[in-house]
Amino acid sequence: MVAGFVNSCDLSSAWKLFERIPNPNAVSWVTMLCGFARHGNIVEARKLFDRMPCKNVVSWNAMIAAYVQDLQIDEAVKLFKEMSYKDCVSWTTIINGYVRVGKLDEAHKIYNQMPYKDIAAKTALMSGLIQNGRIDEASQVFSQLGKRDAICWNSMI
Known part of the structure; x- marks a missing residue:
């Protein structure tokens, strides 16, 4: 209730x-x-x-x-x-936070510290990099994705 x-x-x-x-x-x-x-x-x-x-x-x-x-x-x-x-949600939430306020270098640092990088974290970082015109770095993250879903592809496109 x-x-x-x-x-x-x-x-x-x-x-x-x-x-x-x-x-x-x-x-x-x-x-x-x-x-x-x-x-x-x-x-x-x-x-x-x-x-x-x-x-x-x-x-x-x-x-x-x-x-x-x-x-x-x-x-x-x-x-x-x-x-x-900390689980993957914890790490990804912080990455998303840094992305939202435009602190991409901080987001990248957190991403690099993650013990296990899941697709949500990779997509969060990749989207932030793309939004800020850092296409080469986003491509590097994209290339690390094993299985790419529609969200990943749409972010890259």
Whole structure:
């Protein structure tokens, strides 16, 4: 029900219900966090994140994505650096954040640090390079793609 209220943009009802849950599970916490973030209330999202009793990679990624969505890349990167375990979503979200604010060299550095570069990360970096006229570098990333899907091809074209 919390998700239903969040999805219908009724954060007040979602919050009231959330507060009545004796022991909210991770899904409930992340749903509320994402609800606050989607509606532009990053401060409340962060307060909720800080209150979470047991954070997992999904909750960390949700808060990082909230900062990226709000173009608070420095805050996103700060949180990213605090994570003990980073998955491909974590890395790709930071790459997308740097791309969104035009920091392509930083995006490339993060990409190069990734232990495993999945297609989402490669496509994110490639798209950013293309948008900024760095076609030769984008071609190099494109050539690293094993299996190329329609999104990759459309980005390159």
